Amino acid sequence: MYDVEDNLFLLAGPVDLHPRVQRAMAQPAHAHRSPEFTEVNRELFELLQDVYQTDDPVLCLSGSGTSAMDAAVGSLVDGSDMVVVLDNGKFGNRMAKLAHRYAGEVTHLEQAWGQPFDLATVDQAMHGADALLFTHNESSAAFTHPIEDLADIAEGHDALVIADCITSLGGIDVPVDELGLDACVSGSQKCLGAPAGLSFVSLSERAREQLHEHPSYYIDLPQYLDRWQDHQTPWTPATHLHLATREALRIVLEEGLEERFERVHRVAEATRTGAQALGLDLLAEPEHRSDTLTAVEVPDGIEGEELLGALKQEGIVIAGGQRHMSGEIFRVGHMGQVDVREIVAFYANLEGVLRDLGSKVEHGAAAQAIHDELGR
Amino acid sequence: MYDVEDNLFLLAGPVDLHPRVQRAMAQPAHAHRSPEFTEVNRELFELLQDVYQTDDPVLCLSGSGTSAMDAAVGSLVDGSDMVVVLDNGKFGNRMAKLAHRYAGEVTHLEQAWGQPFDLATVDQAMHGADALLFTHNESSAAFTHPIEDLADIAEGHDALVIADCITSLGGIDVPVDELGLDACVSGSQKCLGAPAGLSFVSLSERAREQLHEHPSYYIDLPQYLDRWQDHQTPWTPATHLHLATREALRIVLEEGLEERFERVHRVAEATRTGAQALGLDLLAEPEHRSDTLTAVEVPDGIEGEELLGALKQEGIVIAGGQRHMSGEIFRVGHMGQVDVREIVAFYANLEGVLRDLGSKVEHGAAAQAIHDELGR
Structure with a gap:
């Protein structure tokens, strides 16, 4: 049965929750603007930087992975931009929808689920592009893109790299600074081992310089960045998920x-x-x-x-x-x-x-x- | 100490969590598309309708109260609309920011924090307006608007009523259908007694007819409405907060x-x-x-x-x-x-x-x- x-x-x-992660949620309500909860955030934000292997800010949103994908694309891409997006699965397709929603011009490259892209074709498509968007680990097809090659191609065209690493970060090596990812998106409930409900996005210095107001108020990254240095979020965070994710990240780094x-x-x-x-x-x-x-x-x-x-x-x-x-x-x-x-x-x-x-x-x-x- | x-x-x-709500989160991970979790959603969505006192859909977003406010305003108001917004506190001011972001024309009525609006002035401002936006219970000033009077004024002008009831619903009587609220927004961590991280919005038939694509993909209400009847959410929900909020709503209705x-x-x-x-x-x-x-x-x-x-x-x-x-x-x-x-x-x-x-x-x-x- x-x-x-x-x-x-x-x-x-x-994914299955470690008993320690489970227990981290067994807490009464917390005052989310108190010094005690600010300390929870401080450690959480720092652990995120460690797992992201970056010195840049990693912003934390209360919302599923899609919220951080949306936030990243909508805060970095606008109607004046031409972007290239790789779509060979359900989540690449979602990235393409975001690209079409925010970019002025989209080169939408498609492949069958689980089939790789020819790198020369991607390189060619990148001429004049402002950003390359892709899903690092396409979970619908259990497929992983060669992220280093893609990041190199984008760098060659001086374009931003916006990567959905929701099902890779913390499970597959994604050294964000070394790869030069400008925005790397992840979620709590995948390789990081926390419950669903939080999502994350790193922003390189170049990304921070190009950041603009998101059409939506809630997932407007400039407001998250503004509060990040004080270890705060602009809106009330999902407090219990912050506690659980902090514990999950401690476990990741202890291993x-x-x-x-x-x-x-x-x-x-x-x-x-x-x-x-x-x-x-x-x-x-x-x-x-x-x-x-x-x-x-x-x-x-x-x-x-x-x-x-x-x-x-x-x-x-x-x-x-x-x-x-x-x-x-x-x-x-x-x-x-x-x-x-x-x-x-x-x-x-x-x-x-x-x-x-x-x-x-x-x-x-x-x-x-x-x-x-x-x-x- | x-x-x-x-x-x-x-x-x-x-707010303080009831021990039953706390225990409801003490569960392993759930498969969010399984029949078992669909049943959690089915009951959660039904309990929300009961607490809202409505037969209309009440959509459930993984995000703070601000996410549902943003979703409601951005999915119901666009550049062709003229709206009136009441601002006499921090959250009325937030509602005004949303109004300015999405509406073509905004009549922004302001009062000192905690001071009421003259209803005749509101009525006059509503001439030609498509929607009235206000914060029912302004928690920054511990002030409550006369929601019935405001709903009547909007009805007299055949305008939508979009009400932020985040700190009233479940604590102060907000009979959504009886009042004729077109979109009533609430959040998990206030009068409903659940942890922070979920937010809700009801949509009247009139609201559903006027619903359009939100500029943001994540909080696009048409996609939530589309999945609501199957007791699903478009993106991965914060599963543990669904479980906790279901228990909190059971407690509300048992009382x-x-x-x-x-x-x-x-x-x-x-x-x-x-x-x-x-x-x-x-x-x-x-x-x-x-x-x-x-x-x-x-x-x-x-x-x-x-x-x-x-x-x-x-x-x-x-x-x-x-x-x-x-x-x-x-x-x-x-x-x-x-x-x-x-x-x-x-x-x-x-x-x-x-x-x-x-x-x-x-x-x-x-x-x-x-x-x-x-x-x-």
């Missing part, structure tokens, strides 16, 4: 960024190995497969919905495909705290479910392949 | 709306009586004094900051004045679950603090006056 509070939670975000990226990569490799050991195909091309989630093609003869439903009955929560990929793929999230243990547990259960559904897979095949790979 | 987690919390929002408004009124009367028994003056005019918080003038010879600091050392959290009223007034919140017990406790402690600061007040004077009034 499925229990909403007790299960193996491998979603592509929100260590480098160690975390290594673990996430090791878990991703285990996930890919396990799928292949069961004869399942992966969606994205090898060199673009994401380390924070894996998209697996539903085998022929099995209904995607039925597979997800059967897993859920076993108490296993994973994600299905979105939009036209619904029923075609399933997605295993390995962001946040997920370790090899849980991936092995997932495949051991998946094997049973696949056999129930008539697929001929061997018990233990995934675990064996994963352990072989790890040299156990 | 002040303890951030253990104190008498009488802020003008956020009963009428009983709650009567309690809040009784507590407000007690607060006003206590202040007057100590010879302290109240800011707002008698017929406009708010039932959800009280603004008291700091007595001559006492520094407002010193008074607040001394109270805090006793473990008592109240609000100071905002902007130019800083140091001039203190504000006692009695939203949410606050009862007479806490007001009596507040004054008993205030008496001691005032005596410490050199003011001649009698021990027990406030409690005696309050109990006399209650016929105890």
Whole structure:
């Protein structure tokens, strides 16, 4: 029987919460302008800079990842700008919608979900462009763009780089200053391991110089930047989410960024190995497969919905495909705290479910392949 | 010594959380598109309609009260509209900023903080107007507008009524359908007794007909309305705040709306009586004094900051004045679950603090006056 509070939670975000993060919310109300809460913000803002690997401000919005994406594009791009946007998945498409809403001219490059862009084509499209917009880790297709190459292309055209790193930052190395990202967007409930409801955006010096009033009052970044140095937000923050996210970021940094990226990569490799050991195909091309989630093609003869439903009955929560990929793929999230243990547990259960559904897979095949790979 | 987690919390929002609300957040991560979480939303949305006293949709945004104010004004008002806005406090002024951002023409009526508007003047200003915008309960001055009169004036001019009821709804009777409010905005952390981070807006049929794309993508109400009937939000919601707010609304309705408004009124009367028994003056005019918080003038010879600091050392959290009223007034919140017990406790402690600061007040004077009034 499925229990909403007790299960193996491998979603592509929100992610499982560490008990410490859970406990951080077990607090009475706080006065959000008090010195005590200002200190919460001070530490939160500083931890965000550490995780972002930047000396620039990282602003914190009470709102989902989309709010910070919207805030970044709308505060940096206006009707006088020409921008290039990369769209090869659901979130790249959302970025394109934002580009069309705020920019004067948009070069909207499209690819099939999970397919990479030809870098020379991107470079060519960037002639005369003011900004390059893309989704670093496209979770709808478990696809990762080569962020360094894209940032270099934008730099070559003296254009701003606005990157949606919602499902990469804290799980895949995104050294914001080193890469020269002008605005890097992230969210609380993905690789950072906090509950949903906060989002973040860094602003390089160049971005701060080009910052203008956002058409919306609520997500107007100049007002956030103005209050940032005093460790405040312009509007009442979601206090309990600030407390939870502070604790989540402490955990990220206690593990260590480098160690975390290594673990996430090791878990991703285990996930890919396990799928292949069961004869399942992966969606994205090898060199673009994401380390924070894996998209697996539903085998022929099995209904995607039925597979997800059967897993859920076993108490296993994973994600299905979105939009036209619904029923075609399933997605295993390995962001946040997920370790090899849980991936092995997932495949051991998946094997049973696949056999129930008539697929001929061997018990233990995934675990064996994963352990072989790890040299156990 | 002040303890951030253990104190008498009488802020003008956020408010003290009921232990049940606190516990509602003590949950692991939820899959926000699952049938189980859809059921959380279904109940949350229905409870919102009950508290709003409306059959119309009440949309739920992950963002502070300002996000829903911005969403309402920007989705209902555009450059072709002339609007009238009432500004006699910090939040009326914020509403005016929103009006100036989105409307073609703004008649910006101003009054000193806590001073009422002449209704005939408002009526005259409404000639040719498309909407009337105001803050029902102006918490910066503990002032309440006569919402029925204002709604009637707008109706007489066939104009939309957009009301910020962030610090009134759930504490003061706001029967949205009966009053004919087209958009009624509220927030989670005030009279509803939930943590900060969610905000709400109702939309009348007339409002839904006039709804247009908001300049911002994130707070674009047509997208929220589109998903509302399926008990969904367009973007990932702040799941833990949905759970907490659902529990808070259950508590509101278990008490009963009428009983709650009567309690809040009784507590407000007690607060006003206590202040007057100590010879302290109240800011707002008698017929406009708010039932959800009280603004008291700091007595001559006492520094407002010193008074607040001394109270805090006793473990008592109240609000100071905002902007130019800083140091001039203190504000006692009695939203949410606050009862007479806490007001009596507040004054008993205030008496001691005032005596410490050199003011001649009698021990027990406030409690005696309050109990006399209650016929105890």
